[in-house]
Amino acid sequence: MHREAAGTRAAPVMQPSRRAELAAPITNTETKTTMTIVRYNYPRTSLTPLVRGASPWSSFERELDRLFTSAVSDFAVFSNAGDLDHFPVDLYEDADNHYVRAELPGVERSEINVEMVEDYLTISGKRVVPGSEGQPAETLEFTRSLAIPEAVQADKVAAVYENGVLTVTLPKREEAKPRKISIEVK
Amino acid sequence: MSVLNTLLPRRSRGETPAGRSEVSTTGTVAPFYKINETDEAYELHVFLPGVTKEGLELSLEKGEISIVARREWKKPEGWTPLYREIRTADFTLTLRHDNTFDSERVRAELKDGVLRVTLPKAEAVKPRKIQVG
Numbered sequence: 001m002h003r004e005a006a007g008t009r010a011a012p013v014m015q016p017s018r019r020a021e022l023a024a025p026i027t028n029t030e031t032k033t034t035m036t037i038v039r040y041n042y043p044r045t046s047l048t049p050l051v052r053g054a055s056p057w058s059s060f061e062r063e064l065d066r067l068f069t070s071a072v073s074d075f076a077v078f079s080n081a082g083d084l085d086h087f088p089v090d091l092y093e094d095a096d097n098h099y100v101r102a103e104l105p106g107v108e109r110s111e112i113n114v115e116m117v118e119d120y121l122t123i124s125g126k127r128v129v130p131g132s133e134g135q136p137a138e139t140l141e142f143t144r145s146l147a148i149p150e151a152v153q154a155d156k157v158a159a160v161y162e163n164g165v166l167t168v169t170l171p172k173r174e175e176a177k178p179r180k181i182s183i184e185v186k
Numbered sequence: 187m188s189v190l191n192t193l194l195p196r197r198s199r200g201e202t203p204a205g206r207s208e209v210s211t212t213g214t215v216a217p218f219y220k221i222n223e224t225d226e227a228y229e230l231h232v233f234l235p236g237v238t239k240e241g242l243e244l245s246l247e248k249g250e251i252s253i254v255a256r257r258e259w260k261k262p263e264g265w266t267p268l269y270r271e272i273r274t275a276d277f278t279l280t281l282r283h284d285n286t287f288d289s290e291r292v293r294a295e296l297k298d299g300v301l302r303v304t305l306p307k308a309e310a311v312k313p314r315k316i317q318v319g
Binding site for chain 1: 220231233234235236237238258259261262264265266267268269270271272273297298299300
């Protein structure tokens, strides 16, 4: 009887909805020791001195700018020139193949390398960005690896580059294809 | 746009991110572009992946160059998307200019998803060397 009471007392502590009870002393009925759980306060350092001339809101404004830029960059294909070495990809499948589409505008076909190593498809290459008069053309290298979710026939992978979009077709292995077996009912 | 200027923090403080279109229309994206200047011409490179000649409209109006490009690619029947990053929205780009090029001799070429527009400079703004007699 006595032990049962101790058991029911311990159980509510585990429930988050009863967290208010944590502040109250938890009494162990058997040993009569008492323990109080108090919220931990982080030690406070001295107040950050305000730089003369700087707006007290500057960190807040910077944070807003950062949030704004990250929100806006979702709507631009390439948010700035530095992003030219990153490219978006899509992955599709149908009954027989996996397909990878990659947006690579303005890249020479000979500069695109497509490799299949184990379950990873790697697309890499070089993009030549023409420079202004008197300035040499810029070469940007890019590379990206994608995990292909199913086993594919690596030797039968084919790639087509059209209108700045690379489409890679990866045929599924026979055993990975969904098979329809009809069973005769006797 | 004036409403946006007061709402958007960066714009309201007079900073405009370089290389991005001023105009944003809902449902479309601004493509990445680059402008090169030579003595003879301005060269505009616009990155439009997945756009064909048929889906591209380039117009020169008073003080503006506008590009509307539609992505022609449609997902074939039976393809199931597993992971997507490529946007399906069309591209729009409007650039303002000050009429310093010869609009009669503008050339445009679309190759591998990159539109190259050559805008030859008007004779009046070309650099000229003057011989001192």
